[in-house]
Amino acid sequence: MILLIILLPLIGFALNGIMGNKLPKSIVGIIGSGAVLGSFILTCILFNQVANTGAIEYSLFQWISIGNMQIEFSFLVDQLSVWMMTIITGIGFLIHVYSIGYMHDDEGFSRFFAYLNLFIFSMLLLVMGSNYLILFIGWEGVGLCSYLLIGFWYKNVAYGHAARKAFIMNRIGDLGLLLGIFLMFDTFGTIQYKEVFEFASSGSYSTERLTLITLLLFVGAMGKSAQIPLYTWLPDAMAGPTPVSALIHAATMVTAGIYLIVRSKVLYTLSPTTLDVVLYVGLATSLFAAFIGLRQNDIKKVLAYSTVSQLGLMFVALGVGAYSSGMFHVTTHAFFKALLFLGAGSVIHAMSGEQDIRKMGGLKGTLKITHITFLIGTLAIIGFPLFSGFFSKDEILAKVFEHSPILWAVALFSSFITGVYMLRMYFVTFWGSFRGTEDQKHHLHESPISMTFPLMVLAVLSLVGGIINLPHLMGHSVSEKLHHWLSQIKDVAVEHHAALSVDMELMLMGIAIVMVLCTLVACYIIYNKKENLPVEDYKQNSLASFIGNKFYVDELYHRIFVRPTEIASNLFYKIIDVSIIDGIVNGIGNIAVNVSKVIRFIQNGNIEFYFLAMVLAIVVILSRFIF
Amino acid sequence: MQLLLIPGITQEHYLWLSAILFSIGVTGVLIRRNAIILLMCIELMLNAVNLLFAAFSTYLSDSNGQIFVFFIMVVAAAEAAVGLAILILTYRNSRTTEVTYWDKLKW
Numbered sequence: 116m117i118l119l120i121i122l123l124p125l126i127g128f129a130l131n132g133i134m135g136n137k138l139p140k141s142i143v144g145i146i147g148s149g150a151v152l153g154s155f156i157l158t159c160i161l162f163n164q165v166a167n168t169g170a171i172e173y174s175l176f177q178w179i180s181i182g183n184m185q186i187e188f189s190f191l192v193d194q195l196s197v198w199m200m201t202i203i204t205g206i207g208f209l210i211h212v213y214s215i216g217y218m219h220d221d222e223g224f225s226r227f228f229a230y231l232n233l234f235i236f237s238m239l240l241l242v243m244g245s246n247y248l249i250l251f252i253g254w255e256g257v258g259l260c261s262y263l264l265i266g267f268w269y270k271n272v273a274y275g276h277a278a279r280k281a282f283i284m285n286r287i288g289d290l291g292l293l294l295g296i297f298l299m300f301d302t303f304g305t306i307q308y309k310e311v312f313e314f315a316s317s318g319s320y321s322t323e324r325l326t327l328i329t330l331l332l333f334v335g336a337m338g339k340s341a342q343i344p345l346y347t348w349l350p351d352a353m354a355g356p357t358p359v360s361a362l363i364h365a366a367t368m369v370t371a372g373i374y375l376i377v378r379s380k381v382l383y384t385l386s387p388t389t390l391d392v393v394l395y396v397g398l399a400t401s402l403f404a405a406f407i408g409l410r411q412n413d414i415k416k417v418l419a420y421s422t423v424s425q426l427g428l429m430f431v432a433l434g435v436g437a438y439s440s441g442m443f444h445v446t447t448h449a450f451f452k453a454l455l456f457l458g459a460g461s462v463i464h465a466m467s468g469e470q471d472i473r474k475m476g477g478l479k480g481t482l483k484i485t486h487i488t489f490l491i492g493t494l495a496i497i498g499f500p501l502f503s504g505f506f507s508k509d510e511i512l513a514k515v516f517e518h519s520p521i522l523w524a525v526a527l528f529s530s531f532i533t534g535v536y537m538l539r540m541y542f543v544t545f546w547g548s549f550r551g552t553e554d555q556k557h558h559l560h561e562s563p564i565s566m567t568f569p570l571m572v573l574a575v576l577s578l579v580g581g582i583i584n585l586p587h588l589m590g591h592s593v594s595e596k597l598h599h600w601l602s603q604i605k606d607v608a609v610e611h612h613a614a615l616s617v618d619m620e621l622m623l624m625g626i627a628i629v630m631v632l633c634t635l636v637a638c639y640i641i642y643n644k645k646e647n648l649p650v651e652d653y654k655q656n657s658l659a660s661f662i663g664n665k666f667y668v669d670e671l672y673h674r675i676f677v678r679p680t681e682i683a684s685n686l687f688y689k690i691i692d693v694s695i696i697d698g699i700v701n702g703i704g705n706i707a708v709n710v711s712k713v714i715r716f717i718q719n720g721n722i723e724f725y726f727l728a729m730v731l732a733i734v735v736i737l738s739r740f741i742f
Numbered sequence: 743m744q745l746l747l748i749p750g751i752t753q754e755h756y757l758w759l760s761a762i763l764f765s766i767g768v769t770g771v772l773i774r775r776n777a778i779i780l781l782m783c784i785e786l787m788l789n790a791v792n793l794l795f796a797a798f799s800t801y802l803s804d805s806n807g808q809i810f811v812f813f814i815m816v817v818a819a820a821e822a823a824v825g826l827a828i829l830i831l832t833y834r835n836s837r838t839t840e841v842t843y844w845d846k847l848k849w
Contacts, residue, residue: 719845720844720845720846721841721842721845722841722842722844722845723772723775723841723842726771726772727772730768730771730772
């Protein structure tokens with residue numbers, strides 16, 4: 116069954132990839148979504164099985180066997196894996212259904228579904244592997260699919276560049292991950308999760324070694340999960356079709372970094388230095404991306420920066436050792452961010468491809484379902500009380516408060532900014548008056564059922580998603596389900612759990628609630644009552660344009676890394692390639708040509724001459740023997 | 743085996759005869775220009791070698807040499823057939839059998 120879960124999307128990929136062009140679109144859509152639905156149902160059965168009997172290991176075959184290196188191609192489905200699998204296949208299925216409507220007029224319809232299925236396959240491989248090598252295969256697989264899907268409309272050069280940027284940024288992270296795995300093998304002699312964690316917790320390894328390994332793994336996580344300094348690819352990745360942004364760049368792939376760290380929990384717990392690095396990188400990213408999000412006017416770019424910011428918040432949770440809170444936020448974030456992206460896709464669909472929120476406005480009249488679901492998503496992400504995001508964010512904030520109140524204030528500030536830019540986007544898009552062209556106004560329509568159905572399902576999930584891990588002050592029997600679920604994993608060191616007092620927790624919650632409500636009211640007044648629209652680029656003051664240009668980080672990277680590389684490449688091209696290597700190659704050719712020019716006259720076509728030459732040569736050769 | 747030998751003719755005679763035939767063949771190839779004669783001279787050289795093989799085979803009581811003779815004869819026959827066919831075709835094009843005029847196949 117484990118094998119079937121992972122093979123179904125692969126079969127879907129093969130079918131759609133090989134003969135998708137010849138099949139009608141409806142069948143392509145059914146194959147693509149059906150494969151993922153099959154995986155999802157099987158995953159649910161497996162979930163039940165894991166809940167009853169605990170982790171399942173399944174070894175397929177001995178893969179690599181060199182000397183003392185034994186690597187099995189095997190799967191490990193424990194509470195963590197099956198949790199991730201449920202998110203991947205469940206949300207994956209909804210997004211497949213959505214894509215049937217969204218991509219309906221695209222000529223690359225079957226190609227799109229083939230890539231999506233391949234992505235689901237790789238992602239499942241990533242979370243199901245029982246050692247770091249299989250994780251790495253999945254890791255590279257999702258990177259590849261991400262590249263293919265960002266550059267899906269490959270005829271647009273800018274999209275192609277965005278795809279390449281994502282791939283290269285990810286490669287930098289992957290190098291870190293790969294080095295981390297090498298070092299791990301060097302240290303422990305194995306990369307099987309179970310053995311590594313056993314050896315590591317035996318305590319006979321130096322902390323420096325563990326810190327180095329975990330730092331290298333974190334570099335991988337930084338690349339995949341778009342953390343400072345490798346985050347710039349994610350906003351550019353919005354070049355891909357919107358369902359891709361929802362599936363890959365919000366709900367699943369970008370959380371692979373968090374999965375990696377939660378999976379390697381034992382190692383991270385043993386190296387506090389790395390945890391601090393994770394904490395501060397996460398916090399910085401969270402704040403930084405939130406600031407940039409304030410001044411973006413592309414509906415998808417806002418969501419992209421908010422994703423970066425939320426991922427930062429998840430790393431903050433991991434950094435303070437609250438792994439299950441991090442996973443909780445991964446889950447709720449998958450719900451509401453997928454919802455927001457799909458909602459944005461629905462808006463873009465209705466606006467005939469327009470993505471600039473300054474040209475929208477007043478959409479709540481026409482796009483009723485999209486508007487309500489989008490509102491739920493927005494309320495969830497800003498942490499409005501009783502929505503899913505409220506519980507997960509609040510839990511992280513509480514855990515950070517235990518660690519340090521100052522960091523708590525920073526994180527709270529970051530989530531305040533999140534509230535501001537999300538509400539700004541929401542009000543500017545859906546309230547006020549319509550600011551697009553007459554054509555667009557005429558064209559405005561609600562999306563088809565295949566698109567609104569996933570929106571509604573995700574809206575419900577965003578609304579009630581919080582129940583999976585209610586704060587523990589709500590009573591032991593109903594609270595912290597996810598935490599208990601994840602703490603069943605045996606090889607995981609026990610989490611430090613110094614719970615705050617109930618009063619303290621209530622107070623923190625109260626502060627958060629007050630803040631959210633104030634933000635809501637303020638934004639309503641600023642962006643709706645006053646019709647305070649974002650101004651054109653050139654009218655902005657200098658600070659705003661500094662933020663609007665994303666703090667010039669892209670330009671900085673261009674100066675520091677891209678230009679020198681280009682200059683060096685040019686230098687090598689002109690000196691080493693053209694003059695030295697080409698010189699040698701052409702020189703050899705020229706020698707042959709010039710020599711032939713002279714000696715071709717020997718071949719004068721006269722048969723007698725050839726005979727004479729032959730006889731003379733024979734005489735010479737024979738005379739060597741005789742004399 | 744001894745009965746087959748002609749009295750008064752030693753191995754040395756065969757060697758000389760073979761050498762003379764071969765030299766005539768070589769000389770012919772070098773000085774004549776008629777393609778038919780050239781082919782005949784080549785045959786002459788081949789047969790000189792054949793004679794040598796047969797002679798040695800008899801004197802050394804080793805049948806390997808005679809086997810070679812047959813091989814060479816087969817090859818010579820094939821060569822003559824192909825060579826004459828080429829010759830005829832070439833003749834049709836150039837109306838001559840003089841090899842001197844066949845010098846178009848150069849650089």
